[in-house]
Amino acid sequence: MILTVTANPALDVTYRVATLVPHGTHRVSAVAERAGGKGLNVARVLHALGEPVLATGLLGGATGARVGELLAGGPPASFVPIAGETRRTVAVADDGDATGFWEPGPAVSAGEWAAFVSHFRSLAEAADVVVLSGSLPPGAPVDGYATLITLAGSTPAIVDTSGASLRHALAAGPDIVKPNAAELAALLAPAGSPVRDAQAARRLGAEAVVVSHGPGGLVAATASGCWRSRPPYAVAGNPTGAGDACVAALARGLAAGTPWPDRLRDAVALSAAAVAAPVAGDVDLDLYERIRPDVTTEEL
Amino acid sequence: MILTVTANPALDVTYRVATLVPHGTHRVSAVAERAGGKGLNVARVLHALGEPVLATGLLGGATGARVGELLAGGPPASFVPIAGETRRTVAVADDGDATGFWEPGPAVSAGEWAAFVSHFRSLAEAADVVVLSGSLPPGAPVDGYATLITLAGSTPAIVDTSGASLRHALAAGPDIVKPNAAELAALLAPAGSPVRDAQAARRLGAEAVVVSHGPGGLVAATASGCWRSRPPYAVAGNPTGAGDACVAALARGLAAGTPWPDRLRDAVALSAAAVAAPVAGDVDLDLYERIRPDVTTEEL
Numbered sequence: 111m112i113l114t115v116t117a118n119p120a121l122d123v124t125y126r127v128a129t130l131v132p133h134g135t136h137r138v139s140a141v142a143e144r145a146g147g148k149g150l151n152v153a154r155v156l157h158a159l160g161e162p163v164l165a166t167g168l169l170g171g172a173t174g175a176r177v178g179e180l181l182a183g184g185p186p187a188s189f190v191p192i193a194g195e196t197r198r199t200v201a202v203a204d205d206g207d208a209t210g211f212w213e214p215g216p217a218v219s220a221g222e223w224a225a226f227v228s229h230f231r232s233l234a235e236a237a238d239v240v241v242l243s244g245s246l247p248p249g250a251p252v253d254g255y256a257t258l259i260t261l262a263g264s265t266p267a268i269v270d271t272s273g274a275s276l277r278h279a280l281a282a283g284p285d286i287v288k289p290n291a292a293e294l295a296a297l298l299a300p301a302g303s304p305v306r307d308a309q310a311a312r313r314l315g316a317e318a319v320v321v322s323h324g325p326g327g328l329v330a331a332t333a334s335g336c337w338r339s340r341p342p343y344a345v346a347g348n349p350t351g352a353g354d355a356c357v358a359a360l361a362r363g364l365a366a367g368t369p370w371p372d373r374l375r376d377a378v379a380l381s382a383a384a385v386a387a388p389v390a391g392d393v394d395l396d397l398y399e400r401i402r403p404d405v406t407t408e409e410l
Numbered sequence: 411m412i413l414t415v416t417a418n419p420a421l422d423v424t425y426r427v428a429t430l431v432p433h434g435t436h437r438v439s440a441v442a443e444r445a446g447g448k449g450l451n452v453a454r455v456l457h458a459l460g461e462p463v464l465a466t467g468l469l470g471g472a473t474g475a476r477v478g479e480l481l482a483g484g485p486p487a488s489f490v491p492i493a494g495e496t497r498r499t500v501a502v503a504d505d506g507d508a509t510g511f512w513e514p515g516p517a518v519s520a521g522e523w524a525a526f527v528s529h530f531r532s533l534a535e536a537a538d539v540v541v542l543s544g545s546l547p548p549g550a551p552v553d554g555y556a557t558l559i560t561l562a563g564s565t566p567a568i569v570d571t572s573g574a575s576l577r578h579a580l581a582a583g584p585d586i587v588k589p590n591a592a593e594l595a596a597l598l599a600p601a602g603s604p605v606r607d608a609q610a611a612r613r614l615g616a617e618a619v620v621v622s623h624g625p626g627g628l629v630a631a632t633a634s635g636c637w638r639s640r641p642p643y644a645v646a647g648n649p650t651g652a653g654d655a656c657v658a659a660l661a662r663g664l665a666a667g668t669p670w671p672d673r674l675r676d677a678v679a680l681s682a683a684a685v686a687a688p689v690a691g692d693v694d695l696d697l698y699e700r701i702r703p704d705v706t707t708e709e710l
Contacts, residue, residue, distance in 0.1 A: 133508065138511050141514070213441050
């Protein structure tokens with residue numbers, strides 16, 4: 111079983127309006143709600159692939175209850191309750207594009223964080239891989255992911271976060287970190303080439319670093335070598351959630367002990383399949399099967 | 411006790427952002443939530459005045475539960491549960507002004523509406539006045555307010571709604587209807603003068619019609635005469651909720667049997683006090699006391 115952590119989930123709300131007019135009043139013609147958060151996207155992709163998965167994290171208030179309701183029928187979930195209100199994100203889609211409004215996350219108390227850490231520890235014992243995705247909520251310690259990696263013990267860990275949280279997590283020796291190019295650039299002074307940057311990040315403590323470059327594919331620095339894996343063509347669609355699909359593939363490959371070149375091919379194909387699906391956390395399984403044989407992987 | 415009905419309440423959410431940029435992504439710096447809906451504003455104003463009041467209506471889902479939580483500490487409330495999700499309104503406030511997004515209301519089933527009507531009937535027996543405010547939710551019959559007015563029997567009713575719902579309500583003979591000038595113009599072909607229009611609306615079935623004209627005050631057509639009541643000066647502030655404060659004053663005056671000129675003076679003063687308060691449903695009680703003696707009322 112793969113355990114995904116979403117420490118700062120959200121109720122993702124999408125409003126459909128004709129045209130967004132600043133300082134106007136808009137009747138929303140359609141409302142869509144979805145349980146949001148990177149770890150939940152990873153769990154949904156794994157669930158769609160038939161991979162055993164369990165989603166955990168922290169949920170609170172009426173918004174948290176709604177997120178829990180929306181998870182019904184999806185991947186199994188076991189979240190820890192908090193007193194604060196789980197945040198919402200509101201995306202207003204008009205004929206042009208989407209306009210986003212992101213609420214800050216709820217403040218988590220020291221006692222709530224401790225309860226979550228204890229819950230995580232018991233779930234991680236039964237897991238083959240743990241996946242730590244996204245931001246930590248206000249009030250959680252900045253080295254929260256480092257603590258979870260340490261507590262996971264012999265269960266391998268994948269981390270997809272950024273900033274100080276990523277820096278702390280690297281020092282705890284995770285098996286894989288998956289920054290995107292911008293997150294990597296914010297972490298260290300760029301060395302000039304994608305593979306050198308991945309190697310430099312790896313020296314901060316991870317067993318392997320996989321950097322996502324959007325339609326340019328993945329660059330991986332591992333103990334057994336460095337690779338670049340690319341899709342055969344750019345897939346049109348919604349790139350939100352592509353990184354989460356990549357992490358889902360890496361988690362599955364890590365659990366199965368798949369060799370790195372195959373693991374990366376799978377991650378590139380599944381990322382492309384996420385771009386082709388309209389909603390983050392969904393994947394186009396037909397495209398995934400079609401594109402996978404044509405993904406190219408070269409050793410660097 | 412004054413019973414206020416909010417058939418289509420909302421969770422009013424306000425987001426603070428620096429500047430709204432269409433198709434951009436905004437981190438929300440502050441989130442404010444409030445139990446919204448015209449009937450709830452009326453109940454809050456009456457509660458602030460120390461007037462016995464009870465708020466009823468329909469609430470559902472996680473958003474309805476949140477509205478219920480937010481009512482704690484305010485006026486007493488007794489809402490009927492529905493399966494649908496109570497709607498939200500999102501107002502994005504930037505340095506310029508606010509941009510509003512209004513969700514459609516939840517669909518109410520025939521059984522849910524019947525349960526509400528039954529609940530209303532029992533509460534109305536104990537009420538001195540019933541106040542019916544705002545829109546009806548999808549699924550409620552267009553003559554829903556007319557039914558409630560009839561069921562209230564000898565308990566007098568005030569109606570503040572618009573369109574077809576207002577037209578049906580008028581035919582059921584409410585004691586007072588309170589359209590604004592635009593709602594009145596949508597109801598009938600304007601006769602050319604505010605008092606003639608109020609009289610024309612009264613002939614559609616109401617015992618009295620009070621038309622609100624914003625900073626221009628109120629025009630009333632009643633069985634005992636017609637009046638115009640005006641504030642001594644225009645009050646700067648937020649006009650949202652001023653109509654609800656007006657209705658609160660009219661309900662209190664109707665319950666107490668206050669003569670029309672005094673009732674209108676009170677309604678103009680309380681409307682001005684609502685404009686001076688930053689949030690809909692709040693009133694500036696100091697301004698209310700200060701401005702009340704200077705409100706002018708002339709018989710037309």
